Amino acid sequence: MSDSYDVTRRFILKGIMAACLLSVSRVGFAALTQMVAVRVWPSSTYTRITLESNIPLTYHQFFLTSPARLVIDIDNLEVNSTLRNITTLVQKNDPYIKELRVGQYKKDVARLVIELKQGINPNIFKLKPISEFKHRLVIDLYPQKKAKVDEDPLLGLLENFNKGKLTNTENDTRPTNKNxxxxxxxxxxxxxxxxxxxxxxxxxxxxxxxxxxxRLRNLIKKEANMNVYMTRDEDVFLPLNVRVAKARSLHADLFISIHADAFKRREAKGSSVFVLSTRGASSSAASYLAQTQNEADEIGGVSRSGDHYLDHTILDLVQKTTISNSVLLGESILNQIKHVNPLHKKNIEHAAFSVLKAPDxxxxxxxxAFISNPEEEKRLRTSHFQNQLATAMLKGIKNYIHRRKV
Ligand SMILES: [Zn+2]
Structure with a gap:
């Protein structure tokens, strides 16, 4: 999670300056659309293209065949070097994109051509400015071919999420749990x-x-009687609800979300462990952290068509056993981590993190640790500290399994 307090302030200042500029430009000429950044995020599940601009883009899209192409025409946009650079960002192993091309289709229309490797379902949406990001147009490319049932449930969950159909009763995709x-x-x-x-x-x-x-996954893999999965094993953005839904769909016995803390004071340091609170946060810092953490969806980009099924109604159904087991798991992990890093808080903290809201x-x-603390940032990068943390978490998990209420 990150400290967005300073960011917000900077943002307000920037906003004031932007408003002044805007009022000047409105008198003389219409504001020019400018592309400020372009990014391509390939992954095995979906590939995302992000176009970031100073004002919202107006666009329309269509398909062309032989070869298969997705074309996006953007109005009031002159192709600049930033946009032109997108052609160099496609990786050879991108599962969906063969090539990207841009051109000035008309005097005031820029054209992005996405040449495809396979049939895709695009999900295109806009995001409003948040954090350091300006206006974004997001083009997500999903495969048309459905994944086989025994494969990762992630694609299906993402598709349902995009259709607003991510429900509380996802199909059981649990691999056969023989032992x-x-x-x-x-x-x-x-x-x-x-x-x-x-x-x-x-x-x-x-x-x-x-x-x-x-590292934790590799350690767990060596254990008898434990099956381990990861919500992501790539540099891919996943909505918080989809992470939770994946854990539920795999019938997880426990879910552990791994983060690095940040604060505006560089001295802040140490490890902490959080569990879900249904009654509000255990401290104002915890409440603030939950708020910034939950913003990850907007920063990473969630199209607002998603059905936020983990609302208060479902939260109210959170079973007492789940919460008390979460506390037990949190304490077990904290008791181990304290041997490898000083604790930021000596007790587990409670906060309303979206990612902890699986009811069962x-x-x-x-x-x-605190990535904003230069010492801890350095340690976080070392394989030694990473292994220590992973080993501590595994010990905590094992202690929990012996003590949990079933
Ligand atoms: Zn985080």
């Missing part, structure tokens, strides 16, 4: 368009938490 193994889902926070917190030396939270999560899966959120 009654404990199912553990590890959730590396953030990803893709959402970097999470960024350290003084530019370390991104999304990268270190993925590395730690992979004991869930915790681990803030491994």
């Amino acid at each position: 009654n193994a404990v199912v553990i889902v590890i959730d590396p926070g953030h990803g893709g368009e959402d970097p999470g917190a960024i350290g003084y030396n530019k370390t991104k939270e999304k990268d270190v938490v993925l590395q730690i999560a992979r 899966v004991p869930s915790v959120l681990v803030e491994t």
